[in-house]
Amino acid sequence: MEELALHILDLAQNCIAAGASEIAITIIEDRAANRLTITVADDGRGMEPEMLQSVTDPFFTTRTTRRVGLGLPLLQAAAELCAGGLTIVSTVGRGTTVRVEFAHDHIDRAPLGSMADTLAAILAVNFEVEVVYRHEVDDRAFVFDSRELREICEGTMQHPKIILWLKEYIALQERLLGGEQ
C-alpha cells in the first residue's frame, strides 16, 4: 500500500469485522528517538491464541471469498523492512490491539498519507462505531473523538455534507500539527 493511512483503514476494517463499538487509533511520531508507532485498538470479540498465531500467515483467512489474507502480513513485512515490527495482543471478549513500529527516517517507509481521508472513510460508512484518534508529533498532539462530534451533529453525522466537513477539519488540524501527511 502506498500510504500507512491505507493500512490503518485496513486495520479498522478488521476491528469492524470483529464487532467493535470503539476503535482507538494512535500515531506517535517521536523524531528524537526516530520512531513512528501506530496502534489500532478495538473492543471487539478478540481472538483465541491459536487464531492470533495464524493472522500474520498470508495463507490464513477467515473469509470464504478468497483463500489468502494479506492485510496483516503486508503491514508486518513493511514494518520489518524499516527496522520495526508488528505485534498483536488479543483477549477473547475484550478486544484486539495491533501495534506497528517503523524507523521514522527509513528510506523504505511509506509516508503516513491522508488520515483525513481514512477517518472520513471509516465514519462515512460505519453508523455505529466510534473512533478516538490521537496523532502525536514530538510534544504536540491532535485529538479527535467521534463521540463529541456525534453529539454536536445530533443524528446528522452520516450525511455526506457533514462527512466532507469533518474530512476538511481533520486535514486542517493535521497540517497545523506539522507531522507526516
Place this chain on the structure above:
Amino acid sequence: MKTVEDLRKLREEVRQMTKLREGEAEVRVVVGMGTCGIAAGARETLGALVQEIAEQGLLSVVVTQTGCLGLCEREPIVEVNAPDGRTLYARVTPERARRILRQHVQGGVAIEDWVIRN
C-alpha cells in the same frame, strides 16, 4: 473556518434539506472495502462518492461498504442497489464513480462497459 458553530449551522442546513426529501426511493451505493479494495483505491472512490453526493445534494443516495467479493483483480468494485435491481461495477476510479452517480443513479441508465457480468 472550522468551528463548532460552523458545524451546528451545517447540521441545521442538512436537517432542512432532509425534511424536503423524506419518502424518496432510496438507492444504496456499496463500495468494496476489503484489503484488495483498499489497495486498489477504494478509499478515493468512496471519497469521490461522498463528495459528489454532498455537492449534488443527492439525499436519497446512501453509501455503505462491503468486504472482499472474491473478484480482487477487478477492484475497486461498486454496487448500485436501486429499486429496479442491482448492478456491479468493476475498476471504479473516482472519475468513474462520479459518472456512475450522474448517469446511472440520477439518470437511470447503467454504464454497460463497466458492468460485471456473471
